[in-house]
Amino acid sequence: MATLLTLAEVRDGKVRRASLEAVSEARRLAGPLGASVQSVLIGHGVAALAAGVASYGADRVHVFDDAALASYATETFAHALAQVIAQEKPAAVLVPFTAMGKDLAPRVAARVGAGLVSDVVRLEVKEGRLEARRPMYAGKAFATVRWEGEPQMATLRPNVFALGTPDASRKFETVAGTAESAATRARVVSVQAGGAGKVELTEAQIIVSGGRGLKGPENFHLVEELAGALGAAVGASRAVVDAGWVDHQYQVGQTGKTVSPTLYVAAGISGAIQHLAGMSSSKVIVAINKDADAPIFKVADYGIVGDVFEVLPRLTAAAREFRKGRQ
Amino acid sequence: MKIVVCVKQVPDTEARIRIAPDGQSISEGELGWIVSPFDEFAIEEALRIKEKKGGEVVLVSLGPDRTQSALRTGLAMGADAALHLKDPLFESADTLGTARALAAAIRPLSPDLVLAGQQGVGGDNCQVPGLLAEILDLPQVTMAVKIEMGEGKATVEREIEGAHEVWETSLPVVISAQKGLNEPRYASLKGIMAAKKKTIETRDAAALGLKAEDLVPRTKTVALELPAGRPGVRMIAGDTDTQVKELLRLLHEEAKVL
Numbered sequence: 001m002a003t004l005l006t007l008a009e010v011r012d013g014k015v016r017r018a019s020l021e022a023v024s025e026a027r028r029l030a031g032p033l034g035a036s037v038q039s040v041l042i043g044h045g046v047a048a049l050a051a052g053v054a055s056y057g058a059d060r061v062h063v064f065d066d067a068a069l070a071s072y073a074t075e076t077f078a079h080a081l082a083q084v085i086a087q088e089k090p091a092a093v094l095v096p097f098t099a100m101g102k103d104l105a106p107r108v109a110a111r112v113g114a115g116l117v118s119d120v121v122r123l124e125v126k127e128g129r130l131e132a133r134r135p136m137y138a139g140k141a142f143a144t145v146r147w148e149g150e151p152q153m154a155t156l157r158p159n160v161f162a163l164g165t166p167d168a169s170r171k172f173e174t175v176a177g178t179a180e181s182a183a184t185r186a187r188v189v190s191v192q193a194g195g196a197g198k199v200e201l202t203e204a205q206i207i208v209s210g211g212r213g214l215k216g217p218e219n220f221h222l223v224e225e226l227a228g229a230l231g232a233a234v235g236a237s238r239a240v241v242d243a244g245w246v247d248h249q250y251q252v253g254q255t256g257k258t259v260s261p262t263l264y265v266a267a268g269i270s271g272a273i274q275h276l277a278g279m280s281s282s283k284v285i286v287a288i289n290k291d292a293d294a295p296i297f298k299v300a301d302y303g304i305v306g307d308v309f310e311v312l313p314r315l316t317a318a319a320r321e322f323r324k325g326r327q
Numbered sequence: 328m329k330i331v332v333c334v335k336q337v338p339d340t341e342a343r344i345r346i347a348p349d350g351q352s353i354s355e356g357e358l359g360w361i362v363s364p365f366d367e368f369a370i371e372e373a374l375r376i377k378e379k380k381g382g383e384v385v386l387v388s389l390g391p392d393r394t395q396s397a398l399r400t401g402l403a404m405g406a407d408a409a410l411h412l413k414d415p416l417f418e419s420a421d422t423l424g425t426a427r428a429l430a431a432a433i434r435p436l437s438p439d440l441v442l443a444g445q446q447g448v449g450g451d452n453c454q455v456p457g458l459l460a461e462i463l464d465l466p467q468v469t470m471a472v473k474i475e476m477g478e479g480k481a482t483v484e485r486e487i488e489g490a491h492e493v494w495e496t497s498l499p500v501v502i503s504a505q506k507g508l509n510e511p512r513y514a515s516l517k518g519i520m521a522a523k524k525k526t527i528e529t530r531d532a533a534a535l536g537l538k539a540e541d542l543v544p545r546t547k548t549v550a551l552e553l554p555a556g557r558p559g560v561r562m563i564a565g566d567t568d569t570q571v572k573e574l575l576r577l578l579h580e581e582a583k584v585l
């Protein structure tokens with residue numbers, strides 16, 4: 001039976017949502033391919049997380065649980081994943097397109113000689129093989145890509161593939177793997193956490209982004225407050241990042257983050273092509289801009305022509321009301 | 328300190344994209360081409376390290392004839408030498424083939440540091456630095472926002488979701504540049520004049536010891552299409568209070584995202 005393999009990425013003791021999306025997608029593809037789904041879980045104290053991964057569809061979970069794997073290192077993680085690929089000879093390997101996946105997948109692809117397709121937003125089965133769809137040129141074009149040979153490796157854009165419904169009663173087996181003991185040449189010596197309690201952009205379901213229309217850093221709290229009221233993450237255009245109002249971590253766009261939330265609110269953002277590159281795959285886009293001809297309205301689903309200084313505080317107040325009403 | 332920088336020439340980010348008649352690639356007719364913005368960070372970082380530690384900065388780029396202008400840009404910024412990898416065999420190469428060719432060109436240079444962009448804008452693969460590191464059997468640190476060179480080692484800050492990791496690596500190493508690493512300089516007039524006098528060496532597949540089978544693509548674009556347009560915007564009228572209430576109602580009842 002063919003195998004579909006996914007990488008389960010662990011962060012702060014939890015399997016990341018993007019990895020569960022990958023397992024869910026593998027499960028969906030497994031039907032038409034008549035394949036089994038397997039996942040690789042790497043870290044320290046991660047064995048207990050296998051059941052969670054399995055509940056989304058993995059039949060077998062390869063667990064590499066070792067103190068030496070407590071923090072991510074390209075070479076040891078690549079060794080573990082490549083080892084499972086050599087053993088299981090999967091037809092496909094699906095890795096989330098996260099900071100870790102972006103670092104790890106190419107290393108493994110080169111090691112096993114696999115074709116790798118990045119930032120995939122759709123997978124389909126065609127004649128027993130996979131076919132991928134991915135945006136290119138800042139979303140100005142979409143490519144349909146196929147592989148030669150196996151494994152067919154892909155990195156999947158977070159927040160695009162639907163999460164399956166977990167089934168805690170699913171049967172699965174775990175296989176213990178042994179990590180490479182040789183010292184890795186590049187390793188993490190410390191981690192500096194960003195703003196605590198903030199929602200991470202690439203995983204957020206709702207994002208409120210602010211642009212130069214906010215006029216100055218002293219007004220950016222208007223964006224943060226609306227985000228707070230909607231339980232959203234905060235984003236920004238490059239103009240305000242370059243002006244030093246907020247850190248680059250918040251930048252959405254071609255040279256910032258690519259996001260696909262269910263709701264993206266752009267306030268005082270003109271909608272330059274490089275900004276659209278990072279957010280046009282959002283499901284619903286709201287634009288608030290005082291210029292009715294701003295290009296952002298071309299991609300928006302709902303638009304308000306208005307002054308952010310008027311609209312944002314009222315929208316925040318109304319959103320708070322709305323949330324209260326639903327509790 | 329010998330530093331190699333991988334430079335990719337990409338379509339201008341403002342450019343309008345048209346699909347070529349083959350339905351699989353972009354039409355290059357009127358496109359403007361630039362150095363991928365992330366590679367500018369890589370070139371800048373190489374120059375700053377050279378200014379501090381001495382040494383040599385060599386650019387390497389794989390692509391058709393037009394790629395020479397990207398290399399000239401890097402030379403004008405201050406790089407010392409440039410290698411242009413050009414061969415009809417490279418034209419159908421995927422990321423793995425590209426990385427193999429780059430690796431074959433870089434290996435004999437025995438660099439202490441290989442810098443690249445974290446992503447070639449347009450293709451947005453984020454693959455070549457990791458592929459290259461594996462092929463060259465070197466460590467890698469991707470998405471670097473800070474690099475400090477030590478003796479035989481480097482300390483690198485890497486951007487991940489919501490945090491920065493601090494990595495320590497031995498040299499030589501492949502490091503890919505993320506935005507935030509530095510502010511790239513503009514080429515000075517003097518730099519542009521000096522760049523004109525520098526020669527760009529070219530290497531074809533045979534010179535790199537590569538055969539056709541080394542470059543067979545593992546992935547193939549079978550179709551390239553313009554995106555389906557979005558459904559179009561619905562403008563919400565009224566005074567501000569009406570607008571915000573109506574927006575929330577639509578997001579809740581129609582779009583079902585709240």
Ligand SMILES: Cc1cc2nc3c(=O)[nH]c(=O)nc-3n(C[C@H](O)[C@H](O)[C@H](O)COP(=O)(O)OP(=O)(O)OC[C@H]3O[C@@H](n4cnc5c(N)ncnc54)[C@H](O)[C@@H]3O)c2cc1C
Nearest residue numbers: 211212213237238239253254255256268269270275290308
């Ligand atoms: C290589 C390259 C890469 C780039 N990468 C990125 C990227 O990753 N992300 C990114 O965002 N940009 C990127 N850019 C920059 C991009 O081209 C734009 O310059 C930038 O997105 C503009 O930011 P902005 O919309 O905040 O500012 P502006 O374009 O100045 O727009 C401000 C908007 O606010 C509106 N406004 C003003 N006052 C008010 C008010 N009181 N109420 C309501 N609306 C108001 C205006 O009508 C205007 O539409 C890149 C550019 C290049 C060349």
Ligand SMILES: Nc1ncnc2c1ncn2[C@@H]1O[C@H](COP(=O)(O)O)[C@@H](O)[C@H]1O
Nearest residue numbers: 333334389443444446447452453454455
């Ligand atoms: N054809 C190429 N020539 C030289 N360097 C390249 C080429 N393609 C990719 N690179 C390097 O690899 C980085 C990442 O590119 P990519 O994997 O295509 O997103 C780029 O920023 C370059 O530094």
